[in-house]
Amino acid sequence: MMPLLAKENNQQKANDSTKFSFLFNQEEENVINYKKGVISATKRIFKFLKRRKKPFSGIQHEKMRTVFEQININKQPLDEQFVMDELESIYLDHAVAFHLPKYIAHLNCPVVIPSLIGEQILSAVNSSLDTYDQSAGGTFIEQxxxxxxxxxxxxxxxxxxxxxxxxxxxxxxxxxxxxxxxHKRQQHDVTMKGVSQAKGRLKVFCSECSHFSIKKSAALLGLGEEAVVSIPVSDQFVMDTEALESAILNEYINGNCPIGVVATAGTTDYGSIDPLNKIATIAQRYQIWFHVDAAVGGGLLLSNKHQYLLAGIEKSDSVTVDYHKTYFQTVSCSGFVVKDPNALNLISHHADYLNPKDHKDAGVPNQVDKSLQTTKRFDALKLWMTFRLMGTEQLGSYYDQTLELTKKAATIIQNHHQFELLNPPALHSLVFRFKPENMNDNQLNSLNILLRKKLFADGEAVVAGTKFKGNYYLKFTILNPIMTEENFEEILSILSRIGHQIVEEEKNIA
Structure with a gap:
């Protein structure tokens, strides 16, 4: 017969085991729970793929807010079946399905399966890519x-x-x-002493079509949004380099300090690529930093057919590439690359408990030495798995297909008398508007705004919207290689149908 104390100890161990059964570790019960959870989640994802026929449910934010107002965060565990059913009703049923061909709005690409495999592994192991002693092989994969x-x-x-x-x-x-x-021009230690404008305001130059993050960055860094000088663009939506040089000279005349120029390789709205070679020459002439924002156009690095469009990028000092836009990776997955590794020393900070200076002297590869983040996800694993399982050539063929599809979509829009195409196909984006006869710009603006709103509420297709010179336009962003010409025709047909309904309703009201 088991002694009473032994029974109590065994009962306590059983209670402890149940208490910590949600932790991801080697214990048999925990492993079983993890497998069950993964299988349950996978079933719901398969259901999402199978059931979803249109990219959006059409639910509006007012209704969604009402649903969440009725949910209370629980103190005690809830039944798994209930939780998964709830997740399906409040999230999966309404999540925008980027993988469907009628999703053609923002810079959201469908993702490749190797990236999902990488996501599964990196989330489970949960490496932090700040120091080598937390990541080991992960550090070298990222590098x-x-x-x-x-x-x-x-x-x-x-x-x-x-x-x-x-x-x-x-x-x-x-x-x-x-x-x-x-550091180089004023011998001023900005890290210790902060921003100084004693010798003139710092100025950054970019095109009027550049990403909003340039102005946001200037604001965050204490320069102010007014430090960013917007340069006009040509009819092809690329930076006017004569205007750029004139602006730089003007700032010198005004006693200010030009510090860098940002060229965009793939603008968000038009896909346009600034003249990189000409901008590089100007940057070199005035000895200012040359950055290329290739968040969109970085996919060209995969392409044997179209990489020439980035000619001149090799003359830059730094480059942005978003793998989660044009490399078919899950969010988030982006890279910042510099030509001179020593440049990153400017932002290094050494903490004794994490990455002491002697680590760097000994060659220990701590990524935190060159990162704004400390704790950092192992997002590189997703791209690594993609390259290893697919190869860069096959991935590049996916990318090339999206460029060919964009050209076909442009032709279809141009041949459709009810639509007006604003920009020629550069990369993935096409800006256009529904344009019935005998309407002025104000009427067209109201019509296209309402058209997109009604389309979104319908959910049959999802397109984006933007403005050009104060007028409202619709936008296609084509990043899905399985799209067809029939998909474009169908989306335009839906837009035309809704547009004509709006026009008729307005006539009836009048």
Whole structure:
């Protein structure tokens, strides 16, 4: 017969086992729980793929807010079946399905399966890519992919880090512009003493079509949004380089300090690529930092057919590449790459408990030395798994297909008398509007705004919207290689139908 004390000890162990059964570890019960959870989640994902026929349910934010107002965060565990059913009703049923061909709005690509496999592994192991003693092989995988990206750009000895996205990468670029200028031109220690405008305001130049993150970065870094000088663009939506040089000279005349220029390789709205070679020449002439925001156009590095469009990018000092836009990776997965590894020393900070200075002297590869983040996801694993399982050539063929589809879509829009195409196909984006006869710009603006709103509420297709010279336009962003010409025709047909319904309703009201 078991002694009473032994019974109590065994009962306590059983209670402890149940208490910690949610932790991911080697215990048999925990492993079983993990497998059950993964299988349950996978079933719901399969259901999402099978059931979803249109990219959006059409639910509006007012109704969604009402649903969440009725949910209370629980103190005690809830039944798994209930939780998964609830998740399905409040999230999966309404999540925008980027993988469907009628989703053609923003820079959201369908993802490749190797990236999902990488996501599963990196989330479970949960490595932090800040120091080598937390990541080991993960550090070298990230460095290898940054090196590959840099070599594709044309840098001889590149360095850099994976980031959360283009906004963070562009922030790093403007930070290095600022700090490099102070260090080299004014011998001012901005890290210790802060921003100084005693010798003139710092100025950054980019096109009027550049990403908003450049101005946001200037604001965050204490320069102010007014430090960013917007340069006019041509009819092809690319930076006017004569206007750029004139603007730089004007700032010198006004006693200010030009510190860098940002060229965009793939603008968000038009896919346009600034004249990189000409901008590089100007940047070199005035000895200012040259950054290329290739968050969108970085996919060209995969392409044997179209990589020439990035000619001149190798002359830059730094580059942003968003793998989660044009490499078919899950969010988030982005890179910031520099030509001169020493430039990253400007933002290094050594903490004794984490990455002491002697680690760097000993060659220990701590990614935190060159990162704005400390704790950092192992997002590089997703791209690594994609390259290893697919190869860069096959991935590049997916990318090339999206460029060909964009050209076909442009032709279809141009041949459709009810639509007006604003921009020629450069990369993935096409800006256009529904344009019935005998309507002025104000009427067309109201019509196209309402058209997109009604389309979104219907959910049959999802397109984006933007403005050009104060007028409202619709936008296709084509990043799905399985789309067909029939898909474009169908989406335009839906837009036309809804547009004509609006026109008729307005006539009846009048």
């Amino acid at each position: 290898k992919l940054i090196d590959w990206t840099g070599k594709q750009i044309g840098f001889e000895t590149p360095d850099g880090v994976f980031t959360s996205g283009g906004t963070q990468s562009n922030l790093m670029a403007v930070l290095l512009m600022r700090d490099a200028f102070y």
